[in-house]
Amino acid sequence: MGFGRAMRGGRQGWAATALAGALAGALLGALAGLSPTPAAARLVQADLARVAVAPPPGARARLDLAFTDADEERSTTLAEAAGGRPVLLLPVDYSCGNVCDPMLSLSAAALQATGLAAGRDYAFVLVGLDPRDDAAAARRMLSETLGPAPSPTRPQALVGSTDTVAALTGALGYGFVPDPNTDSIAHPAAAILLTPEGRVARVLSPLALNGRDLRLALIEAGEGRTGTLGDRLALLCYGFDAATGVYTPLVRRILAVAGAATVLGIALLVLLLARAGRVRTT
Secondary structure, eight states, X not given: OHHHHHHTOOHHHHHHHHHHHHHHHHHHHHHHHHSOOGGGOOOOHHHHTTOEEOOOTTOBOOTTOEEEXXXXXXXXXXXXXXXXXXXXXXXXXXXXXXXXXXXXXXXXXXXXXXXXXXXTTBEEEEEESOTTOOHHHHHHHHHHHHOSSOOTTOOEEEEOOHHHHHHHHHHHTEEOEEETTTTEEEOOOOEEEEOTTSBEEEXXXXXXXXXXXXXXXXXXXXXXXXXXXXXXXXXXXXXXXXXXTEEEEOHHHHHHHHHHHHHXXXXXXXXXXXXXXXXXXX
16 A cells, blocks of 8 residues: 555655665665574584594593582582492583473483482482583573472582583593584483493483383492392393383393294204104114
8 A cells, every 4th residue: 555655656655665665674684684694604514423422442430520519519529429329420501492401301200210219229410511501500400490399309410610521521422512603512412321430331312211221221330239139130131222222121032042942952852752762663
């Protein structure tokens, strides 16, 4: 309608057209400014290729590394956090708005479903990847994700310096890349299960954990020092599938071995009966 008046002429119509053109140009300019440019490009493929968890043979966390306990705001070490127990270590970005929150909540739920006692049978530890995140950021993440009230599966959140975090992640083969353009960190969605001595026992997916598998993994990492006789028997007939990151029953393998043993037994029995028959005839 306004454009029709402008086309019919008149100063008001041309002024309206000019104003509309100026606003449209400003809007397009603003949208162009929001578009990513080469100077503001995000992480490239070469950077993302370094985001992985690949523990070297015999990988072991340095338990003497010094951190700050976010709740008590005091100095501590990984050895003190472990307390001689297997550790579910979850590297996170305390200011992450993507996958860190569900990783934390799902890990806590899986730990609760194990039936094991926190602080006695295992330790649950978070380590902040971004040294710019202080203790307050860690407490805020815990409160927003798990609630403000203390719970048995509330993890011990640790904050460390750039060098401390680099020393820990380097020893574990945990690769992450900061993205300065988005003020975020590209990191694997992975939890690392440590033995009481700090040795890497398993790399687990916190997004696919369940109580039974995590219980078996913790008992195995603790070298059978926790759990029941039934758990230890289950470890004998369960195997860890590295492809899926969970324990799966080795039913097919057990059936194959049992079937082969049965066939061999039958063959030996037939052979013995045949020999006995020949002896009687002679």
